[in-house]
Amino acid sequence: MNKKNVTWRAFKMYYGFWPSYFPLKASVILLNKFSPYFNLWMSAEIVTALYQGRERKEIFLLVAVVLLGNLFLRVGEAFLGRNAQSALEKLENHQAAAFYRKTLSLDYDKLEDPRVRLLRRKIRENSWINGYGVEHMRWRVEELISSVAELVFSAVLVTEMLTLMAKSSFRWEGVLFFLLIVGSVVLAVVFQAVNDRKLAKYVDEVGELMLRENQFSAGTRVTGMDNRIYRQQELLDRLEKKLLEEHLKVFTKSCSMKFRASVPRYVFSRLARLSASLLICLYCIRGFFPIGSVIKYVGYLGRTVESVKSLFFCISQLKSNERFLETWLEYFDIENEMYQGSLAVEKRSDGQFEIAFRNVSFCYAGSDTCALKNINLNLRPGERLAVVGMNGSGKTTFIKLLCRLYDPTEGEVILNDFNVRKYDYRQYLDLFSVVFQDYNLLQVPLGNNVASAAEWDEEKAVRLLERTGFGERYAKMPKGLETPLYKSFDEDGVNISGGEAQKIALARALYRDASFIILDEPTAALDPIAESEIYSRFDEIVGNRTAIYISHRLSSCRFCDRIAVFDRGEIVQLGTHEELLADEQGKYHELWYAQAQYYR
DSSP: OOGGGHHHHHHHHHHTTSTTHHHHHHHHHHHHHHHHHHHHHHHHHHHHHHHHTOOHHHHHHHHHHHHHHHHHHHHHHHHHHHHHHHHHHHHHHHHHHHHHHHHHHSOHHHHTOHHHHHHHHHHHHHHHHHOOSHHHHHHHHHHHHHHHHHHHHHHHHHHHHHHHHHTSSOHHHHHHHHHHHHHHHHHHHHHHHHHHHHHHHHHHHHHHHHHHHHHHHHHSOTTSHHHHHTTTHHHHHHHHHHHHHHHHHHHHHHHHHHHHHHHHHHHHHHHHHHHHHHHHHHHHHTTSSOTTHHHHHHHHHHHHHHHHHHHHHHHHHHHHTHHHHHHHHHHHTOOOOSOOOOBOOOOOTTOOOOEEEEEEEEOOTTOSSOSEEEEEEEEOTTOEEEEEEOTTSSHHHHHHHHTTSSOOSEEEEEETTEEGGGBOHHHHHTTEEEEOTTOOOOSSBHHHHHHTSSSOOHHHHHHHHHHTTOHHHHHTOTTGGGOBBSSSSOTTOBOOOHHHHHHHHHHHHHHTTOSEEEEESTTTTSOHHHHHHHHHTHHHHHTTSEEEEEOSOGGGGTTSSEEEEEETTEEEEEEOHHHHHHOTTSHHHHHHHHHHGGGO
């Protein structure tokens, strides 16, 4: 990443999310900044008119101009401000949507990469904890626009003052005061820049510590049942105290640095304003400026000094923020590496697709041990295959490769004589319906959950819900398929049990009419009776699809055509229940009788 262009690149990208925001906000800022200069100018004119004893009519006219001018400025500012606020909400929504679209578009292996997860968490928590990132950039850009606007207005109006000063008879005094003003501002800016550069390191360190604290708090919720039963609060307090002490040490250093830097900055800032006031008063006493100019020029110079300070402060802050923008850009720069393919998947109404694993091995990134080793397996069209094995044996990794969430490290997966990498990725994924062990239901109406779409086929959805055993619960739902699940977004929503949710997830998998259906512990949350009903109607539920069934309950595998036994990343046995059970030295026999002893 080219660090010289970090802020500019991030701003262009952020600006593109809703381009109308910054022009609207700039218009609001211009009106807001013009207002005090207008009032200073008119106040000076009114004071001068009163001092010179002008006619009342002329004074009333000046007052009317002030009132009408402020009215128009306030109305314009309010109108543009309302539109700018609306544009800001759209900008933030589009930025958040772009972030989540990027997440959804990433290859699955990237989503599981700990480094990518950490990157995503740092982006969110940098914004929440210390306000750094694209939001901080937006605030500083707005301040930058404000500072530039003030400088432009003050430069135009101060020109009048400098012209009068140039015509005076004691120019050297003006030059001396002017140099004093400039010198004070420069020193204030230098102290600010040096301080911000050092402070950025501490801000980053505080942010890292707060990330750790948040992770600690998330992983040790004091509301948990375990914490209550084992009285873990004392242990948690001690661990949290250690983190907080480290945080406090760094935070104290950053506060001390802020305070030490603020003293000379404040002194030089006050010196600049005092010099400006003395300069104006001196020229006014000598008769070079009208009496009303004291108000006008002191105000102009004071605002000029502050705007110069603010300008350099914004630039310094933008520079300090770049390390956080780099994190944000780095996430958007992640490139997908999985080949998407272009070969169209054949349209087959009979679902006759055959998949073969040929010498497939797979290692996760950063791991020295392969999760799968030399897997050879043919999935026959329409068969029921059970996949069993101990935890960590490679069952889930096998499914991820089958669905092409990952590509093999070695070997290939074949679909109807072609490597699956050659097929259009989206079309290949459409061949599969999966009920994962850690599935999720959306907090939207039941019909949307079953169809996974905005519209649904009511007859089909109800039929599948009944087939999976949800019919009795569905009959009690007040709005049928329109009934929202859970109550987070709708008070009329219904809460459902884990078993009921699993039935809905199974109906969702069947609704898709995919050629392959994969069930990962599909009855884990069901009671024994509901589980028995699912098994007894398994063939009816699955139909002519090819079904892959993962389970730790070996008794549930008896209805499958074949059973693949995984152990330490390898298929150590493959056959029917009777064949595998007959091999007394085999892994399946060991697993079967390890479970069966508890039912005798």
